[in-house]
Amino acid sequence: MGGVSRLIASIAHRIVVIGSTLAVLGAIHSLINLKLIRRPMSAGPVQEKVSVLLPVLNEADRIAPTLQSLLAQESLVDLELIIRDDGSTDQTVELINHLTRNAKFQVNVITNDAPAPTGWVSKSWSCYQMSKVATGTVLVFIDADVSFAPTAIAQGVITMREHKLDLISPYPKQTAITWSERLMQPLLQWSWLTFLPLRIAERAKNPALSAANGQFILVDAANYHASGGHSANPAAVLDDIALLRTIKNFGGSGVVVDGTELAKTRMYRNVSELTDGYAKSLWSAVGGKPQSRFLSAFLILSYVIPPLAAVTKSPLRIQRAGAIGYLAAVLSRYLIAKRTKSRTFPDVMTHPLAILGYVGLTELSWYRKLRNKLTWRGKKLP
Known part of the structure; x- marks a missing residue:
């Protein structure tokens, strides 16, 4: 029995060492990305x-701060705002008309338009329809729950042009208040800062090297239209990442950049919204179901097994190996939280629970997808 116990302990030790090593490597890579990430440049007259393009659907309870921040934009010589309503049943359109009645720039509100054809995601259809009437040389796609700094759009345009990129996605500051938000939302920025080689990703056509956030995307209009824009992948649930891949496949370049100082948003306000929001899209995040399962196993190996080994009754060498991996993950979460002005302690300590939450939401997403039960705000998703 002693030999069997030693063999089990040896295997367990190797597993924990592998997981902790992966966590340490991830932490090192996140530190590199924190140094390399593109930051917004100073604003000058653009x-x-x-053209700012805003798709809306039942946004009456959240759109006012967004519109107010857009109306206060500075350093833009020629700006137009195009809003397309996708059949709101609340007071969204009335509120938009009221808030923009004295706008200093052109505002075009599209209502009673043709619904999305079969095979199109409603948001992508709205974005594509707005792009066809936009006249700007830069298209700015935004969401209705994002508030912008006064020079956010001007800084975004200058940053994209100065770095000779065709698309940038300034990642907004993610506001998290409830326990579910504080647990899960920090994984958004942590994930791409940990796993995506940012400078390589700018021009790499590999679809895996793509990260974007549809809350705030700037794209060169000529490149958008030539590549097909949203029409190139109309059924994509993650329309933001699909758009970036389309631009890069066409020969363009693009990447996520630091938008902490430019914009802020609160994506979800309770556990129900958060669950539905992630469940509608996680199935498509990394490809097919085998890829999703592989990623879940990788994350558990790297970020759940080490802390478990550190706190369970096991040989000291296993506990030490696990502690190293856990501390590496916590350190990377802490430094990313500081940079993105998110909560630090005790939130960063819950990283293993957040990983388990991600795994659970991914499984739920696949469950709903395979049973054709994906919906968002009352609309059925393809």
């Missing part, structure tokens, strides 16, 4: 025409 001479080219900029």
